Amino acid sequence: MTKRQKRMFAVAALVAGVSLAAVLGFTAFRKNMMYFYTPSDLLSGSLPAGAALQLGGLVERGSVKRGEGLLIEFVMADCSNQVPVRYEGVLPDLFREGQGVVATGHMDANHVFVASRILAKHDENYVPPNVAKSITTADGKHTCAPFKSVTAASS
Amino acid sequence: MWTWFHQLASPPTFYRFAEVLAPWLFGTSVMLLAVGLYGGLYVAPPDYQQGDAFRIIYVHVPAAALSLSVYTIMAVAGAIALIWRMKLAEVAVVAAAPVGASFTALALVTGMLWGKPMWGAYWVWDARLTSELVLLFLYVGVIGLNQSYADPRAGARACAWLALVGVVNVPIVHYSVTWWNSLHQGSTILSAEGMRNPKISGDMLWPLLLCLAGFYLFFGGVLLRRMQNEVLWRERNARWAQQAVAA
Structure with a gap:
């Protein structure tokens, strides 16, 4: 050589x-x-009960209920499961129904995820408002693919 | 072809070649950026979710793309410098690092300014943001390592090794949004699905492509100028260098 x-x-x-x-x-x-767990991870029971964690998913359409003051309740979903979320505080600009969010918090005894912080997870689509319809799926949702299960893949 | 290539690798020929090429790169880059930014800031429609805030992509995306490309170029030049001991490749490694570091810092800062109003946070420790920050540290490491050597050739070879070790981070940055859950969104243009079925409308895309091309040509011009400086300094005792400065 x-x-x-x-x-x-x-x-x-x-x-x-x-x-x-x-x-x-x-x-x-x-x-x-992984930056966050998904609702499926949380409901699979493989995470310690009541542990502080970050949960990511889509805000279910029609599920947002505003309470007194800054209180807000909605359902967060991935491709297969849903978790109710409660949050009191300021929401980011991109918080919308059908859009991705990442919530920091824990599951309480009533199986509601109590969030202390909510961040918007924007998707990779850039379109003007008049063609926005074409990127949503038939049931009006965005794709749930960016929310990868942490526990299922590692087992 | 090969003789031409070998001649170009000699510092004086490269110096004259760069002297001619660099102004063309800068000129074309300015024109592309002018049209691209006009298209991006005035012509393109606002985004359906983000409104006008999406327009940061016309700076953020090219800066981020360059941060990865420059590192890759640095690693390739490093391999050539180590294997073939080519002087000009050593010069390229050393000259590219501060430019790449600047693009990385620009991508991080523009991303943070966008992140606060859109996500709700300047910074989160997700895989994309963290690996891009590691990229900045790698660039800073190469710059620092080069400065710590008295012998420029030994310094450039040490930088080349570091560039090669760090190049593993380039695919990590790019695929971080595919492999792991991150707050940062996935790739709009450079993804298999995005190629088949564009995720960005055409009137938003063309200014972005022009800005990307403009940034790449700008980098080409800056790299040539920085390499010219470095070559002049390294060959300062040679007659051609003294003539080039005197001219």
């Missing part, structure tokens, strides 16, 4: 080694890379 071939080999080995380490590391810690 010439010196140049040795250097070529060293560079290839470095990139391959670092990539392999990254793949192994991120596969092992997949759960920790």
Whole structure:
């Protein structure tokens, strides 16, 4: 092997080694890379009861009920499950029915998710208002695909 | 073809070549950006959800795209510098780092300014934002490493190794929104589904593509100018460099 071939080999080995380490590391810690759990994760019972966590899903259409002051109640859904959410505070501009949100909070004894903070999770669609209809699904919802189950995939 | 390529790799030829090419890159970039920004800020309709706030994509998306592309270019130049000991590739690694760091910082800052009104938070530790911040640290690491060497050639080779180690982060940044749950939205243009069925309307897309092209050409011009400076400094005792400065 010439010196140049040795250097070529060293560079290839470095990139391959670092990539392999990254793949192994991120596969092992997949759960920790997730920014939020989904309603399905929460209802599967595999998470500690009442634990503080972040829950992500779509705001179910027609489920938003505004109470006194800043109190708001709505249903958060992923592709298969739903969780009722209660929150008191300021909502981000993009909070809409049918849009994604991420709520920080915990499940209380009555199986309602009590949120202390709500962030809007915007989707990747950019369209003017008059063509917005074409990107929603038949039942008027946005796609639920961006909400990946944490517990199902890691088991 | 190969002889031309070998000649271009010699610092004096590169210097003269860049001297001619750089103004063209800057000129075209300014024209593309002028049309692209006009199209993005005045012609494109407001978004159905975000209204006018979506217009940050005309700066944020090109800056973020460049932050990844520049790092990839740096890593490729690093591999060439390490394997073939090509001087010009070493110069490219060192010259590209501060430009890439600036694009990364711009992407982070514009994203934060958009995030506060839209998401409700300047910053969250999700996979996309965190990996992009790691990218900024990698750039800063390359800059710092280069400065810590007295011998510029040894410094550039150390930077090349770091660039190669860090290149693993580039696919992580890009696919972070696909592999994991994140607050940041998924890819609009560069995704298999987005290619089949566009997720952005045409009158919003063309200004974005012009801005992207403008940013890339601007980077090309800046890189050539920075490489010229670096080459002049490294060859400051050579006669051609002294003549180039005197001219």
